[in-house]
Amino acid sequence: MSETTEVMKQMDLLRFATAGSVDDGKSTLIGRLLLDSKSIFEDQLEAVHATSQSRGYDYDDLSLFTDGLRSEREQGITIDVAYRYFATPARKFIIADTPGHVQYTRNMVTGASTADLGLVLVDARNGMTEQSRRHAVILSLLRVPHLVLAVNKMDLVDYSEEVYEKIHAEFTQFATKLSIPDLEVIPISALKGDNVVTRSEHMPWYSGPTLMHHLEHVHVASDRDMIDTRFPVQYVIRPKSDAHHDYRGYAGRVAGGVMKVGDEVLVLPSGMTSKIKGIDLFDKEIYEAYPPMSVTVRLEDDVDVSRGDMICRVKNAPKVSQDIDAMICWMVPDPMRIRQKLAIKHTTRAGRALVKDIQYRLDVNTLHRDQETKELGLNEIGRVQLRTTVPLLCDPYSKNRTTGSFILIDEASGVTVGAGMINATD
Known part of the structure; x- marks a missing residue:
C-alpha cells in the first residue's frame, strides 16, 4: 500500500458533535443516520421496534439506538457523551452525541473538543432558543471549523419555507458575532427521514445538500495545521534485543506540520538540533508523516529527548x-x-x-x-x-x-x- 493511501486512510475520517436543546431530536437524528446508512444490526432494529410498540408508538423510536444510560431513557434526555461509529463508502464517521442541558456543558465541551464539525439542531416550531445560541458559542470557542444548523421537525410545520428562512436568517445574523468559518443550514425531519440521507419531496424549495451528502463531502483535511511542525514525544523506544541494541526512536502523534526524512529539527525545551534520520510506521519505514499519524521518529544525533519534549522546526517553534x-x-x-x-x-x-x-x-x-x-x-x-x-x-x-x-x-x-x-x- 502506498504512503498516499496510508495518509488518506488516516485523513478520511470525520468527527462530528451533535448539540441541541431537549427534545430537539438529536438522538432520533443519529438513529436515523445509523439506520439509513445500514449501520444498525437487524436484532437492534427489532428490539427498537418492539419497545416502540410496547409504548404505544405508531413509529420506531430511533432515539433508543443512542440513549444508552437508564437515566437517559427514564428522563428522555441525553446526559453523557455517547460515541457512535458508522461508515459509508465515502467516509468513516465518529459521532459525539453531546447533552443539551446547561448543567452538562462540561460534557458538551469534552465531546466537541476533537470534532471537525458541529451539528446544532433546532426545533422548527421553537426556532432559535437560548440553548441554541449557547451551543453555537461553545462550538465557536472550541474552534470547531465547520458548523451545520439542522432545522429539525419540519414535518410539524408543514415543511414551511417561511419558517426555515426565518430561522436561517436569525442564526446567520447571530453567527456573525462568532468565529464560525463555515456554516450550512439544512431543513430536515429526523423522524420521517426528509433531507437526512435522501432528498425530501416535501421541500422542493430547498436546493442545498442533504445532511449525509454534506457530512460525506465537507472538506476537513485542510483544517489541520500543515505548516507548523509539532511532534510531542510520548515515549522513547529502546529495544532490549541484541538485534536492535542501537535503535533509539521517539514515538508520538504528529500534532502539526509535515515531517520528512532529512529535515533539520529542534528539540524543546533543551534547544538541541538534529536531523530526522528515519520515520517508522508500525513495521515499515515511511518518508513523511502528517497529522494525525502516530509514528516513531529517529534522529541522526544522540541528543537527549524524553517524554514531554517536542520536536519542531528550527525556525518555527512553539x-x-x-x-x-x-x-x-x-x-x-x-x-x-x-x-x-x-x-x-x-x-x-x-x-x-x-x-x-x-x-x-x-x-x-x-x-x-x-x-x-x-x-x-x-x-x-x-x-x-x-x-x-x-x-x-x-x-x-x-x-x-x-x-x-x-x-x-x-x-x-x-x-x-x-x-x-x-x-x-x-
Missing part, C-alpha cells in the same frame, strides 16, 4: 512559557479560585499550575463578560491566568487545537477539573 492566558471550562462543583494549585497536562507534558488571576466569567448565552467574578463554578467558562512549574511548549488554540489545549487535574483526587484553551503566552 512558544516556551510558564505564563499561560487561557479560556477555562470548569468541570466540578467546587469552584476554581485565585491562588489555587492544580496539576496540568499539556500534550505529553505534565506539571503543576497556580491560578494567578480570573479576568472574567463569560456568559455563553449573551457573551457578557463578568469582570467582578473571583471564581468559576461548575460548567462556567472564564478567562484565566496561570503560572506553571514547567515551561509549556504551546501555540494559541486558534492556531493548533492540540498544542493549544490542556487539562487541569485535582492533585488529591486525580479528577479532571478543568479544560483549557490557550489564548496567548507571555
Whole structure:
C-alpha cells in the first residue's frame, strides 16, 4: 500500500458533535443516520421496534439506538457523551452525541473538543432558543471549523419555507458575532427521514445538500495545521534485543506540520538540533508523516529527548512559557479560585499550575463578560491566568487545537477539573 493511501486512510475520517436543546431530536437524528446508512444490526432494529410498540408508538423510536444510560431513557434526555461509529463508502464517521442541558456543558465541551464539525439542531416550531445560541458559542470557542444548523421537525410545520428562512436568517445574523468559518443550514425531519440521507419531496424549495451528502463531502483535511511542525514525544523506544541494541526512536502523534526524512529539527525545551534520520510506521519505514499519524521518529544525533519534549522546526517553534492566558471550562462543583494549585497536562507534558488571576466569567448565552467574578463554578467558562512549574511548549488554540489545549487535574483526587484553551503566552 502506498504512503498516499496510508495518509488518506488516516485523513478520511470525520468527527462530528451533535448539540441541541431537549427534545430537539438529536438522538432520533443519529438513529436515523445509523439506520439509513445500514449501520444498525437487524436484532437492534427489532428490539427498537418492539419497545416502540410496547409504548404505544405508531413509529420506531430511533432515539433508543443512542440513549444508552437508564437515566437517559427514564428522563428522555441525553446526559453523557455517547460515541457512535458508522461508515459509508465515502467516509468513516465518529459521532459525539453531546447533552443539551446547561448543567452538562462540561460534557458538551469534552465531546466537541476533537470534532471537525458541529451539528446544532433546532426545533422548527421553537426556532432559535437560548440553548441554541449557547451551543453555537461553545462550538465557536472550541474552534470547531465547520458548523451545520439542522432545522429539525419540519414535518410539524408543514415543511414551511417561511419558517426555515426565518430561522436561517436569525442564526446567520447571530453567527456573525462568532468565529464560525463555515456554516450550512439544512431543513430536515429526523423522524420521517426528509433531507437526512435522501432528498425530501416535501421541500422542493430547498436546493442545498442533504445532511449525509454534506457530512460525506465537507472538506476537513485542510483544517489541520500543515505548516507548523509539532511532534510531542510520548515515549522513547529502546529495544532490549541484541538485534536492535542501537535503535533509539521517539514515538508520538504528529500534532502539526509535515515531517520528512532529512529535515533539520529542534528539540524543546533543551534547544538541541538534529536531523530526522528515519520515520517508522508500525513495521515499515515511511518518508513523511502528517497529522494525525502516530509514528516513531529517529534522529541522526544522540541528543537527549524524553517524554514531554517536542520536536519542531528550527525556525518555527512553539512558544516556551510558564505564563499561560487561557479560556477555562470548569468541570466540578467546587469552584476554581485565585491562588489555587492544580496539576496540568499539556500534550505529553505534565506539571503543576497556580491560578494567578480570573479576568472574567463569560456568559455563553449573551457573551457578557463578568469582570467582578473571583471564581468559576461548575460548567462556567472564564478567562484565566496561570503560572506553571514547567515551561509549556504551546501555540494559541486558534492556531493548533492540540498544542493549544490542556487539562487541569485535582492533585488529591486525580479528577479532571478543568479544560483549557490557550489564548496567548507571555
